[in-house]
Amino acid sequence: MKYFGTDGVRGKVGKILTVELALEIGKAAGAHIFKEYGEKSEKPFVVVGKDTRISSDLLESALIAGFCSRGVDVLSLGVVPTPAVAYITRQMGAAAGIVISASHNPYFDNGIKLFGNDGFKIKDDMEQQIEEILNYPEKLWSFPQPEEEKLGVILDNAEAPQKYIQYLRQTIDTDFNDIHIAIDCANGATSKIAPKLFALLGAKVSVMGNSPDGININAGVGSTHPEALAEFVKEVGADIGFSFDGDGDRVIAIDEKGDVRDGDYILFLCGQYLKEKGRLNQNTVVSTIMANLGFHRGLEDLGIRSIQTDVGDRYVAQAMLQGGYILGGEQSGHVIFLEHSTTGDGLLTAIQFLEVLKFREVPFSQLSKVMNKLPQILVNLKVNDKEQILGNPLLKEKELAIEEMLGSKGRLLLRPSGTEPLIRVMVEAETEEICRDVAHQILEVVKQILNK
Numbered sequence: 001m002k003y004f005g006t007d008g009v010r011g012k013v014g015k016i017l018t019v020e021l022a023l024e025i026g027k028a029a030g031a032h033i034f035k036e037y038g039e040k041s042e043k044p045f046v047v048v049g050k051d052t053r054i055s056s057d058l059l060e061s062a063l064i065a066g067f068c069s070r071g072v073d074v075l076s077l078g079v080v081p082t083p084a085v086a087y088i089t090r091q092m093g094a095a096a097g098i099v100i101s102a103s104h105n106p107y108f109d110n111g112i113k114l115f116g117n118d119g120f121k122i123k124d125d126m127e128q129q130i131e132e133i134l135n136y137p138e139k140l141w142s143f144p145q146p147e148e149e150k151l152g153v154i155l156d157n158a159e160a161p162q163k164y165i166q167y168l169r170q171t172i173d174t175d176f177n178d179i180h181i182a183i184d185c186a187n188g189a190t191s192k193i194a195p196k197l198f199a200l201l202g203a204k205v206s207v208m209g210n211s212p213d214g215i216n217i218n219a220g221v222g223s224t225h226p227e228a229l230a231e232f233v234k235e236v237g238a239d240i241g242f243s244f245d246g247d248g249d250r251v252i253a254i255d256e257k258g259d260v261r262d263g264d265y266i267l268f269l270c271g272q273y274l275k276e277k278g279r280l281n282q283n284t285v286v287s288t289i290m291a292n293l294g295f296h297r298g299l300e301d302l303g304i305r306s307i308q309t310d311v312g313d314r315y316v317a318q319a320m321l322q323g324g325y326i327l328g329g330e331q332s333g334h335v336i337f338l339e340h341s342t343t344g345d346g347l348l349t350a351i352q353f354l355e356v357l358k359f360r361e362v363p364f365s366q367l368s369k370v371m372n373k374l375p376q377i378l379v380n381l382k383v384n385d386k387e388q389i390l391g392n393p394l395l396k397e398k399e400l401a402i403e404e405m406l407g408s409k410g411r412l413l414l415r416p417s418g419t420e421p422l423i424r425v426m427v428e429a430e431t432e433e434i435c436r437d438v439a440h441q442i443l444e445v446v447k448q449i450l451n452k
Contacts, residue, residue, distance in 0.1 A: 003134055004127040006312045006418025008113030010102050013055040017110050021134070022059045025112055026066020028133035030152070031143040032126070033095045034071040045073035045155060047092070049085040050100035051189040051247045054214030055110045059100050063112065064154060071146025075155040081189045081248025082113075083345035084164040090119035090342065091163065101189065101247035104224045105420070107215040119342035120321075121314045165197055168347055171340045172355050176203035179354065182238035182254070184229040186222025187212040188246035190347065197347055203354075206236040218245065223252040223333050223346075230258040240357065240364050244346040249313075250333035251346035253353065255364035263333040264295040266353055268371045270335070271304055271327055273356045279326070279339075280304065286319045286328030288312070293411060293428055294373035312418065313344045374410070377435040379425040381446055386416035386423055389449060398445045402438055412438060 003009050009025065011017045029046075037044040046067055050056040056079075064074045075094065077085065082099045089097030097115035105111075114122045133139050146152075181203045185191040191210040198205045208229065209221035221228050223245040233241040233254045241254030253261040267285055274280035284305045287295065291308065299306045307323065309315040313334040320328045320338050329335035334344030341348055360367055383389050395414070402412050410429035417424055425442050427435045 001128065001131050003131055006314070007103070007121075008099075008111050010105070010109060010111035012108055013053075013059070013110045017059070017112070019058055019062045022062035022112060023066045024134055024137065025130065026063040027070055027140060028066075028130045029096065029098075029114060030067040030070030030072040031133065031140055032129060033067075034146060035143050037095065043071070043073055043150070043152075044095040045075055045152075047075045047077060047085055047089045047094045047097045047160075048100070049077040049080040049082070049097070049189075051102075052079055052187060052191065052212035052214065052217050053102070053107050053110050053246075055107075056100045059110055059112070063098060063100070068152030068154070069146075070143075070152070071150045072152045073155050074152060075157055075160070077157075077160055079189055079192070080161050080164070081193065081345070081347065083249055083341060083343050083348065084161060084193075086115050086119040086343045087164055087167060087341065088160050089115050089117065091167070092157075092160070093117070096122070099247065103247050103249070104186075104218055104222065104245040107217050107219070115343070120317060121343065161193065165193065165200070168197060168351060169200060171337075171348060172201075172351055174355055174358060176201045176354055176358065179240070179358065180204040180206070180236070180238045181354075182206045182208070182229060182233045182236055182241040184208050184221055184226075184232065184241070184243040185210040186218050186244055186246050187216045188218065188222065188244065188248065190244045190248040194244065194248075194347060197351075201351065206232070206238055208232050222246060223250055226252045226254060226260045230254050230260060234258045240354070242346070242350045245333070248346045249344040250330075251335075251349050252333045253350075253364070255368060257365045259365060259368070261364070261368055263329050263331045263335060264292050264373065265368055265371060266333070266335055266349060267291075267327065267329050268295055268298055269356055269367060270337075270353060271299065272302055272370070273359065274327060275302065275304055281324060281326045284323065284325045286316050286323070286325050288316060288330050289413060289415075290331045290426060292331065292373045292376055294371060298371040311415065317343065374428045374430065375432040375435050377425075377427045377432070377439050379427075379439045379443070380417070380420075381423040381425060381443065382421060383423055383446070383450070384421065386421065389423060389446060390414060390416060392449050394449055395442075395445050398441060402441065406438075410434065410438075412442075414442070
């Protein structure tokens with residue numbers, strides 16, 4: 001599709017994601033919603049939330065104008081994490097939820113992603129229907145036109161974000177009075193809500209990355225820069241650290257020694273805990289093709305089955321729904337606890353993991369030893385045409401040769417980014433030296449292709 005990628009519409013503001021496009025997305029989505037509710041007596045409304053980017057206000061204004069012009073009311077939540085929008089959408093019976101955020105991307109990017117009334121990301125066919133109107137605006141005239149008295153308005157519900165905090169607190173049966181937690185809010189959507197949540201749960205909280213100014217979101221902080229929190233954890237002497245991304249739907253953990261523990265560790269340890277408690281449905285955890293081989297081997301040793309999907313938490317959620325599984329996620333820190341939420345939620349994941357840590361009564365660094373990950377390297381190669389490079393015979397030949405060389409002792413994965421002009425290269429092997437060598441070989445072949 002031209003506009004929608006793996007996680008909504010995303011790109012550089014003013015170049016790819018313009019005010020005009022935001023307005024048209026609001027009108028297109030609003031037209032579908034107004035038509036769906038046309039036979040009902042109640043007026044439809046949608047929930048809108050945003051992160052702290054300097055462009056989020058203007059894009060929100062354009063989106064709201066689009067929805068209101070099509071007869072749809074808008075409940076504006078202001079700055080809230082993405083999963084808060086998903087929760088409030090289904091909890092309040094909204095027709096849809098919309099998030100304005102580019103997640104872990106720099107401030108000059110932004111995005112628009114939509115949730116259905118069930119709190120899950122909208123299906124591909126709905127994205128295609130909205131895209132059809134974006135490509136052919138005249139198709140809007142085939143939809144019912146709201147009369148003047150049925151135009152949408154902006155609704156206000158200051159209590160809605162507080163409902164999200166209360167819901168999170170109700171997902172656990174303990175407090176964290178004896179735990180010192182360090183958090184990095186990425187100068188993003190969790191900047192206000194995260195410190196408040198952990199304080200309400202009784203923890204001692206040390207905070208960084210909670211002073212957003214519109215342009216410092218994800219800048220050297222957050223889940224894509226966990227080294228910042230790793231130093232902070234050691235500096236303040238915390239028992240554990242949690243590093244969120246810009247929109248709060250993912251989290252990376254840091255142990256008390258300052259070692260980074262990604263989503264594979266969180267998934268593994270939560271899966272082990274839930275199995276012991278008899279709560280891991282079908283003894284299955286859903287992950288993506290990016291999960292480390294050590295993760296799969298460790299789960300197998302515990303008698304837990306692992307299912308792999310394409311990269312993207314929407315695909316994880318789909319597999320969980322289809323198979324009736326309750327735990328799934330990504331190495332990047334998107335973790336879904338389907339008993340509680342419909343989407344990845346960094347805050348929910350953090351408190352669920354803290355419950356595991358408190359139950360074990362051992363330091364996080366010791367707990368992490370139960371899983372032995374293979375050395376892994378992730379490299380991003382910036383290219384203009386991802387698909388052309390990935391389909392090149394030279395790269396295919398090199399890929400096959402490396403896979404044969406690694407055999408069952410490692411793995412090579414090449415894939416296009418769904419949100420950026422990048423080819424993502426992942427290498428796993430028995431040593432870091434082998435990983436670096438393989439990554440270098442791939443880089444040299446890509447350079448050769450580009451220089452032809």
